[in-house]
Amino acid sequence: xxxxxxxxxxxxxxxxxxxxxxxxxxxxxxxxxxxxxxxxxxxxxxxxxxxxxxxxxxxxxxxxxxxxxxxxxxxxxxxxxxxxxxxxxxxxxxxxxxxxxxxxxxxxxxxxxxxxx
Amino acid sequence: xxxxxxxxxxxxxxxxxxxxxxxxxxxxxxxxxxxxxxxxxxxxxxxxxxxxxxxxxxxxxxxxxxxxxxxxxxxxxxxxxxxxxxxxxxxxxxxxxxxxxxxxxxxxxxxxx
Numbered sequence: 001x002x003x004x005x006x007x008x009x010x011x012x013x014x015x016x017x018x019x020x021x022x023x024x025x026x027x028x029x030x031x032x033x034x035x036x037x038x039x040x041x042x043x044x045x046x047x048x049x050x051x052x053x054x055x056x057x058x059x060x061x062x063x064x065x066x067x068x069x070x071x072x073x074x075x076x077x078x079x080x081x082x083x084x085x086x087x088x089x090x091x092x093x094x095x096x097x098x099x100x101x102x103x104x105x106x107x108x109x110x111x112x113x114x115x116x117x
Numbered sequence: 118x119x120x121x122x123x124x125x126x127x128x129x130x131x132x133x134x135x136x137x138x139x140x141x142x143x144x145x146x147x148x149x150x151x152x153x154x155x156x157x158x159x160x161x162x163x164x165x166x167x168x169x170x171x172x173x174x175x176x177x178x179x180x181x182x183x184x185x186x187x188x189x190x191x192x193x194x195x196x197x198x199x200x201x202x203x204x205x206x207x208x209x210x211x212x213x214x215x216x217x218x219x220x221x222x223x224x225x226x227x228x229x230x
Contacts, residue, residue, distance in 0.1 A: 043221065095218065108160035
């Protein structure tokens with residue numbers, strides 16, 4: 001089956017540093033990837049839609065300068081949390097849509113847990 | 118606005134019983150609905166989906182019911198097993214150009230042995 005890999009799976013960083021999270025589709029091409037954030041005991045909140053070769057579309061309330069998204073190839077999207085602060089600590093999850101598949105066919109990564117000290 | 122849960126209600130069931138998990142979705146224009154299972158520290162796993170032109174779909178031990186009139190979705194799990202313990206989310210896709218997947222509030226299912 002289709003696999004989406006996220007790296008790192010967990011990261012701890014100091015306040016003020018930037019952290020990059022990668023999302024890769026391992027066996028399919030993904031023209032669209034989605035980035036979600038999930039706080040403890042809450043649902044997944046969509047942050048942005050990442051489209052290959054174009055700028056990401058951010059959801060209302062999500063700072064695009066804070067959460068930089070790059071989708072430079074059909075198999076890789078990156079999320080960079082810039083100048084991270086403790087309130088950015090969360091579980092970040094990506095999903096990818098197979099370019100050849102159905103609209104509803106999304107594959108999720110295993111998530112990246114960010115802890116900002 | 119988007120439907121995002123602020124807390125997770127819990128459903129506790131006895132092993133072997135049937136479970137029913139409910140979800141209210143927000144967008145009447147949504148065309149496609151999916152149930153996901155999420156175990157602690159992991160990404161969501163697809164369980165079953167249903168299109169808006171259907172009101173029921175069955176899978177292995179699971180059934181999804183869709184009531185578009187009241188924007189309600191339910192997931193029925195037959196003969197619930199300990200391995201079913203997880204958080205369950207419904208999600209919806211609107212048929213606009215972005216085809217964004219928006220998650221609803223989740224429910225934690227606890228299966229008592």
